[in-house]
Amino acid sequence: MAIDNKSDHPHQKCADEAELLAWLSRLVIASSSADEALQKILDNAVSSCGAVRGFLAIVDHDRGKLDIGYVSGEGWTEEKRLARLKASEETGRGITSLVASTGKPYRSGNVLSDPYYVPAFDDVRSEIAVPLVDAYKRVRGVINVESSEYDAFGDRHECLLRALADLAVISLTIADHRARESALVEIGMELNRFGDTDELLQRVIDVASEALRFEDCSLFLIDIATDKLVLRASRGPLAKKIGEATYELGEGLTGWTAKHGVPVRVSDPPSDPRWRGRFEEIPADEAGAYMAVPIKIHRGVIGVIRVQRRKSPYKWLPNDFTDDDERMLSTIASQLGIALDNRRLVDQLVKAERMAAWGEMSARSAHMIGNRVFAIKGDINELEYLLKEQKIDPDKALEIMESIKRGIFLLEEVLNEFREFVKATQLELEEADLNELVKQAVEEGFPKRSPTKLTLNLASGLPKIKADPKKLKRCFTEIIENAINFQPEGGEIKISTSLADARSKKWLKPSQQTGDYVQVRFEDTGPGIDLDKKPKIFNPFYSTRAKGMGLGLSIVKGIVEAHNGTIFENGIPGKGARFTILLPYNKERLSKRARDVAPQQT
Amino acid sequence: MCRILVIDDEEGVRNAVKRRLERDGYTVDTAESQAEGLELIRSQSPPYDLVITDMVMESPTSGLEILQAALSADVFSEVIVLTAYGSVGNAVECMKRGAFDYVEKNIPGVDVFELLSMKVRQALERRRASVATIRKIEQYQTSDR
Numbered sequence: 001m002a003i004d005n006k007s008d009h010p011h012q013k014c015a016d017e018a019e020l021l022a023w024l025s026r027l028v029i030a031s032s033s034a035d036e037a038l039q040k041i042l043d044n045a046v047s048s049c050g051a052v053r054g055f056l057a058i059v060d061h062d063r064g065k066l067d068i069g070y071v072s073g074e075g076w077t078e079e080k081r082l083a084r085l086k087a088s089e090e091t092g093r094g095i096t097s098l099v100a101s102t103g104k105p106y107r108s109g110n111v112l113s114d115p116y117y118v119p120a121f122d123d124v125r126s127e128i129a130v131p132l133v134d135a136y137k138r139v140r141g142v143i144n145v146e147s148s149e150y151d152a153f154g155d156r157h158e159c160l161l162r163a164l165a166d167l168a169v170i171s172l173t174i175a176d177h178r179a180r181e182s183a184l185v186e187i188g189m190e191l192n193r194f195g196d197t198d199e200l201l202q203r204v205i206d207v208a209s210e211a212l213r214f215e216d217c218s219l220f221l222i223d224i225a226t227d228k229l230v231l232r233a234s235r236g237p238l239a240k241k242i243g244e245a246t247y248e249l250g251e252g253l254t255g256w257t258a259k260h261g262v263p264v265r266v267s268d269p270p271s272d273p274r275w276r277g278r279f280e281e282i283p284a285d286e287a288g289a290y291m292a293v294p295i296k297i298h299r300g301v302i303g304v305i306r307v308q309r310r311k312s313p314y315k316w317l318p319n320d321f322t323d324d325d326e327r328m329l330s331t332i333a334s335q336l337g338i339a340l341d342n343r344r345l346v347d348q349l350v351k352a353e354r355m356a357a358w359g360e361m362s363a364r365s366a367h368m369i370g371n372r373v374f375a376i377k378g379d380i381n382e383l384e385y386l387l388k389e390q391k392i393d394p395d396k397a398l399e400i401m402e403s404i405k406r407g408i409f410l411l412e413e414v415l416n417e418f419r420e421f422v423k424a425t426q427l428e429l430e431e432a433d434l435n436e437l438v439k440q441a442v443e444e445g446f447p448k449r450s451p452t453k454l455t456l457n458l459a460s461g462l463p464k465i466k467a468d469p470k471k472l473k474r475c476f477t478e479i480i481e482n483a484i485n486f487q488p489e490g491g492e493i494k495i496s497t498s499l500a501d502a503r504s505k506k507w508l509k510p511s512q513q514t515g516d517y518v519q520v521r522f523e524d525t526g527p528g529i530d531l532d533k534k535p536k537i538f539n540p541f542y543s544t545r546a547k548g549m550g551l552g553l554s555i556v557k558g559i560v561e562a563h564n565g566t567i568f569e570n571g572i573p574g575k576g577a578r579f580t581i582l583l584p585y586n587k588e589r590l591s592k593r594a595r596d597v598a599p600q601q602t
Numbered sequence: 603m604c605r606i607l608v609i610d611d612e613e614g615v616r617n618a619v620k621r622r623l624e625r626d627g628y629t630v631d632t633a634e635s636q637a638e639g640l641e642l643i644r645s646q647s648p649p650y651d652l653v654i655t656d657m658v659m660e661s662p663t664s665g666l667e668i669l670q671a672a673l674s675a676d677v678f679s680e681v682i683v684l685t686a687y688g689s690v691g692n693a694v695e696c697m698k699r700g701a702f703d704y705v706e707k708n709i710p711g712v713d714v715f716e717l718l719s720m721k722v723r724q725a726l727e728r729r730r731a732s733v734a735t736i737r738k739i740e741q742y743q744t745s746d747r
Contacts, residue, residue, distance in 0.1 A: 363687070366686070366687035367658070367686045367687060370686045370687050370707050370708045371610075371612040371614065371615050371686060371707065372612075372614060373708055374614070374615055374618065374707040374708060374714065375612065375614025375615055375617070375618050376614075377618075377713070377714060377715065378614075378615075378617070378618025378619070378621065378622060378715055379618065381618075381622060381713055381715040381716070382618075382621055382622070382625075385625065403614075407614060410614075
């Protein structure tokens with residue numbers, strides 16, 4: 001580009017500038033980060049104006065400060081960069097601060113006699129500064145270029161710099177939108193993940209404040225028992241008071257938002273009559289812009305998310321929250337509301353199911369234990385009678401003792417089953433190899449001498465899974481034992497492992513189907529399971545055997561589901577049972593590790 | 603000699619009851635299900651003097667069905683219902699319909715087998731009394747003619 005002789009050929013210059021703007025526009029659109037585009041914009045501002053140097057200062061609205069983000073031209077050092085604005089910012093009188101506060105360009109043909117000029121470089125004679133003004137008429141930054149000649153900058157330069165400043169604003173706005181979009185996507189994904197609610201709330205706060213540069217952000221939920229707002233997550237100094245800080249509904253700005261269900265936005269909270277300042281992230285004399293939005297669901301407000309900024313140290317630089325900020329925070333709040341409500345319903349359902357299971361369980365176990373205790377008491381009654389009547393002979397006594405022991409063993413079996421049922425969902429996860437687990441289960445659960453023929457068909461190179469090896473092996477042995485018990489005359493058991501095929505994955509819940517799974521299948525040649533019994537076999541207490549309480553397969557199901565997997569049976573009745581267990585593996589994690597390993601191999 | 607049928611789906615329960623009642627000198631048969639119990643009751647001649655049945659087997663009302671069958675085989679048959687936790691309601695229903703009594707299998711601190719032995723004795727007493735009364739009425743009626 002012929003920049004050097006541009007002043008001699010006005011038409012040529014126009015063409016060049018048009019070309020420059022076209023090229024930079026494309027760059028702004030195509031850049032994945034604002035940094036690259038902003039640096040290029042500044043470089044071209046300096047070179048196109050024939051300046052010696054320049055900088056692009058960006059307004060940090062969160063902290064209410066102006067920082068030199070990008071520099072170009074001669075003589076810059078890190079020290080200079082940090083010092084350049086310091087003096088002028090403090091007084092609010094430097095050219096950059098003036099432009100930032102007025103939102104208007106400023107030209108100085110002779111800085112040496114300019115009242116606003118604060119010296120930084122010795123060679124500067126003239127300077128031009130142009131603000132970056134966004135759609136809300138907020139100043140987002142200032143482009144500042146300097147020349148060692150007097151009166152170096154004219155209308156044409158100002159015009160060009162304005163265009164470049166607009167491009168810079170577009171670039172910043174695109175970056176903002178990208179950050180907001182990815183924050184919403186990330187929060188959306190977090191909300192779908194199951195896990196601890198408090199952890200989820202903290203994650204949402206972290207993601208929101210990082211993406212939106214809310215330095216101090218807190219989340220309160222209404223406690224149903226006390227009808228008070230309780231701090232549940234916070235970023236900033238209030239994090240120490242999680243679970244302790246509370247507001248009455250209607251108390252303070254936070255309580256007001258909860259009571260009335262509408263957002264609040266104030267620029268100077270202490271001057272607001274509703275303000276109480278009970279739990280603040282920021283000391284009252286430093287408190288600046290404040291925004292709170294309600295978390296609402298169909299039955300009303302369930303909480304409040306609020307963000308706060310420090311008062312800008314410079315009066316000329318307001319840092320209020322914008323409509324965009326409020327819309328964004330409200331969107332997060334409503335997503336969070338739906339997710340929390342959803343969790344509440346799931347919790348209730350799980351609790352109800354668990355209560356029902358416990359009711360059934362206590363009735364069953366009381367029956368089971370009652371009968372066994374009754375039988376043991378019968379043995380003791382007999383023993384007592386024989387002793388009293390002196391009719392006892394040692395063999396008879398031993399026989400009765402044996403019966404008592406058997407009775408107690410049966411009781412312990414019930415207890416054991418109880419424990420396993422309760423513990424089925426408490427996993428100790430570690431990285432495990434499915435094939436290895438199957439081999440160990442066979443080793444432990446398959447009798448050494450058995451009329452049953454065992455065939456293993458294990459796929460090699462299966463991805464590792466996260467599993468509780470003990471519990472998963474327990475599942476496998478239960479199914480193997482069942483298969484053996486149901487074909488006492490001998491028969492065949494086939495165990496195979498593979499990646500889960502599309503047909504198997506149809507048995508997963510819709511929400512699970514996008515994941516990646518390995519599967520292990522157990523097929524036998526026993527009587528199989530009648531069609532009318534198939535829906536019941538995984539129910540607790542459904543048993544066709546006398547042993548235990550019939551919790552076996554329900555425990556297996558509990559364990560598999562705790563692994564986020566599934567189990568199903570689709571054998572043909574009369575020809576044999578066919579159980580398949582699907583277990584998830586993390587493709588992303590594995591492929592990432594594979595990448596880590598790759599360079600070492602080459 | 604009195605003949606007793608014990609019906610319970612738990613082998614341990616059947617055996618313990620049978621052994622205790624045999625000690626008292628009764629003849630005891632056992633059945634391990636409602637179905638087998640009904641079968642034995644219907645096929646016996648003379649009928650059992652006493653039937654001891656578990657309340658809950660194939661269904662929560664297994665005891666009631668055994669009672670009905672026993673009474674239709676011989677209206678003077680006595681029935682004692684064994685109940686486990688939670689099935690007392692149905693056992694009371696059995697008594698309303700003519701069962702002699704019910705015995706809870708698990709009463710803390712009580713030797714249920716001695717209790718059962720006593721109830722069996724009383725039930726057979728009542729049966730003997732009822733049968734004797736009927737005999738007398740029959741004799742009276744025949745001598746009257």
